[in-house]
Amino acid sequence: MAISSEILPHLKSETPPRQKEKVKSSYQPHLDGLRALAILGVLFEHFGVALPALLRCGPLSVRFFFVLSGYFITLSLWKLQAEISESDGGSFLPVCRFYLSRFLRIGPPFYLALIVGALFGIEEVRTNFFWLATFQANNYIAYIGYWPEAISHFWSLAVQEQFYLIWPVIVLTLPKRWFLPTMGAFIVFGLVFRIYCIATDAPTLTRWVTLFGCFDSFAVGALIAYLRQSRLLDQVRFLSRTILFAMPLAAFACFFLGRALMTLPENNLFLALTESVDAVFLAWALSMALVGVKGPYARLLSWAPLIYLGRISYGIYVYHVFVIIIISPLLVPYGLTEAHFAFGRMAILLMLTLALSSLSWHYVEQPFLAWKKALAPSPHRKQAPAAAQGQISFA
Numbered sequence: 361m362a363i364s365s366e367i368l369p370h371l372k373s374e375t376p377p378r379q380k381e382k383v384k385s386s387y388q389p390h391l392d393g394l395r396a397l398a399i400l401g402v403l404f405e406h407f408g409v410a411l412p413a414l415l416r417c418g419p420l421s422v423r424f425f426f427v428l429s430g431y432f433i434t435l436s437l438w439k440l441q442a443e444i445s446e447s448d449g450g451s452f453l454p455v456c457r458f459y460l461s462r463f464l465r466i467g468p469p470f471y472l473a474l475i476v477g478a479l480f481g482i483e484e485v486r487t488n489f490f491w492l493a494t495f496q497a498n499n500y501i502a503y504i505g506y507w508p509e510a511i512s513h514f515w516s517l518a519v520q521e522q523f524y525l526i527w528p529v530i531v532l533t534l535p536k537r538w539f540l541p542t543m544g545a546f547i548v549f550g551l552v553f554r555i556y557c558i559a560t561d562a563p564t565l566t567r568w569v570t571l572f573g574c575f576d577s578f579a580v581g582a583l584i585a586y587l588r589q590s591r592l593l594d595q596v597r598f599l600s601r602t603i604l605f606a607m608p609l610a611a612f613a614c615f616f617l618g619r620a621l622m623t624l625p626e627n628n629l630f631l632a633l634t635e636s637v638d639a640v641f642l643a644w645a646l647s648m649a650l651v652g653v654k655g656p657y658a659r660l661l662s663w664a665p666l667i668y669l670g671r672i673s674y675g676i677y678v679y680h681v682f683v684i685i686i687i688s689p690l691l692v693p694y695g696l697t698e699a700h701f702a703f704g705r706m707a708i709l710l711m712l713t714l715a716l717s718s719l720s721w722h723y724v725e726q727p728f729l730a731w732k733k734a735l736a737p738s739p740h741r742k743q744a745p746a747a748a749q750g751q752i753s754f755a
Contacts, residue, residue, distance in 0.1 A: 388649065388650065389661070389662050389667045390649040390650075390652075390653060390658065390661040390662060391428070391646075391649055391650075391670070392666070392667040392668075392669075392670030392671055393649075393660065393661030393662060393663065393666045393667055393670055394424070394428075394645060394646070394649055394661060394670070395425075395428070395669075395670035395671075395673045396666040396667070396669035396670040396673060397421075397661075397666075398421040398424045398425060398673070399421065399669065399670070399673040399676050399677060400421075400669075401417030401418055401420060401421035402418055402421045402422065402513075402676075402677060402680075403676070403680060403710065403713070404417065404418065405417070405418025405419075405421075406418070406513070406680060406681060406684065407684070407706045407709055407710065408698045408702065408706070409706065413619060413620075413622070413623055414616055414619045414620065415619065416619055416622065419622070419634075419638075420615075420618065420619075420638050420641075420642070422516050423574075423577045423635060423638050423639065423642060424642050424645075424646075425516065425520075426516075426519070426520070426523075426574055426577035426578055426581070427577050427578070427580050427581040427584075427639065427642045427643065427646060428581060428646065429520055429523065429578060429581060430523075430577065430578035430579060430580060430581025430582040430584075430585070431581035431582065431584050431585045431588075431646065432581075432585075433523075433524065433527055434527070434531055434581065434582040434585035434586075435585045435588070435589065436458070437458070437527065437528055437531040437532060438531070438585075438589065440454050440455070440458050440528075440532070441531070441532055444532075455528065455532075458528065459524075459528075461732045462524050464728045464729070464731055464732040465725075465728070465729070465732060466517070466520070466521065466524075466674075467728075468724050468725060468728045469674060469675050469678050469679075469720050469724055469725055470517060470678055471493070472720070472724060473678045473679055473682060474489065474492055474493060476682065477510070477682050480682075480686055482510050482682065482685055482686075483510075484508045484509070484510040484511045485510060485511060488500060488508070488511060492511060492514055495517065495518040495521035495522065496518055497511060497512075497514035497515050497517070497518040498515040498516075498518040498519050498522075498569040498570060498571070499518070499569075499570070501515050501565055501569050502563065502565050502566045502569050502570055505563045505565060506565070507565075509681075509685070510681060510682070510685050511681075512681075513677065513680075513681045515569045517677075517678075519569070519570075519571050519574050522571045523571065523574075523578055527578070530542070531582075539582075539586060540583070540586065543579045543580075543582050543583045543586070544579075546575045546576060546578070546579035547575075547576040547579045547580065547583075547636075547639075548576075549572070549575055549576070550572070550573060550574065550575045550576025550577070550579070550635065550636075551576060551632060551633070551635075551636050553567070553572045553573055553575075554567045554573050554631075554632035554635065555629055555632040557573070557632075558626070558627060558628070558629050558631060558632055559629065561627070564626050567632070573635070574635075576635065576636065576639060577635065577639055577642075580639045580642070580643050581646070583643075584643060584646055584647060584650070587647075588650060593647060593650060593651055594651060596647065596651050597651060597652075607644060608644065608648075610640075610644075611640065611641045611644035611645070612641065614637040614638070614640040614641040615638075615641040617637050618634050618635075618637045618638040618641065621633055621634040621637070622634055649661065669714075671721065672714070672717040672718055672720070672721040673717075674725070675716070675717030675718075675720040675721055675724075675725065676713055676714070676717045678720075679713060679716050679717055679720065680709075680713045680717075683709055683712050683713045683716065684709055687708070687709060687712060688705070688709070691705055691708065696708065
């Protein structure tokens with residue numbers, strides 16, 4: 361389920377006034393607010409918060425990080441493509457810089473968590489360290505056919521990393537005129553793959569955790585990136601009031617439909633539609649944050665604590681399960697279990713997770729992000745679209 365955000369410096373360059381305005385407005389705190397809501401959905405799921413079936417948001421939250429990755433990575437690759445076209449040294453160095461920047465963002469907290477988990481005696485980390493360290497947790501889970509409790513959350517990070525490996529090949533080599541049809545094909549492919557898995561009685565986790573079953577979520581994010589870069593997304597605000605009123609109704613209808621579909625039996629083909637209708641809701645939520653929201657929703661997403669929570673969300677995702685595994689047994693003698701005093705247990709686990717993630721953000725992730733920023737192109741180079749310079753998500 362990927363994470364966190366950072367603001368690239370607005371480098372001075374000789375760009376037209378219109379482009380300078382775009383660079384100035386590249387960072388949107390609403391996206392960090394959305395990240396925070398998504399990570400809270402994951403925490404509610406894993407901390408055992410009892411929610412009605414129609415409000416269960418853990419799986420939806422993971423898909424949101426996939427959509428967000430598809431959006432930001434696609435924009436970053438178009439920026440990279442512009443850099444390659446202006447580079448005298450060919451494409452090798454810019455592409456290497458892209459992969460290195462991805463590793464500097466994802467790698468340090470991830471490998472720190474694995475090392476700490478192994479040192480604290482989490483057996484599933486020790487015995488499956490190679491699978492985890494090579495970002496193959498999703499394939500391992502599909503192979504064994506069940507959720508290994510301590511390491512199951514790493515499946516989405518594995519999917520994200522596999523996506524990062526192949527997406528540059530697709531975006532950098534795909535002619536622009538074929539971009540929209542290709543994204544449409546990926547969206548259909550994801551749905552067809554899930555239907556095929558159900559129809560052939562393939563293991564449930566194969567449909568859920570493999571990259572093939574997640575491709576449509578990334579492609580939806582990439583489509584939004586296309587609409588953003590082409591400035592078609594900005595035209596939403598000029599739609600009629602009737603359409604603007606109907607859009608959130610349709611989006612939330614998809615949200616509740618997705619939750620209802622999750623209650624179907626595993627052999628029901630309509631279950632494959634869950635991620636598809638979820639993608640409609642997530643596409644709307646991301647699009648509205650990008651074009652600018654107003655009212656109470658905007659104030660919520662711009663709330664400073666929520667924005668900070670979104671910034672440290674990658675660390676929260678990486679560390680929270682280990683906090684549960686290590687700390688929960690220590691709370692049992694005090695009567696703090698899921699069955700008794702569940703709220704007190706959750707509060708302690710949440711505070712420890714936030715504290716650990718905050719320390720990781722400031723003392724582990726930020727130093728490596730400084731190295732990542734040092735990899736950015738020289739200021740004299742032509743700037744790519746501002747939207748590509750903003751935040752990068754996790755899973």
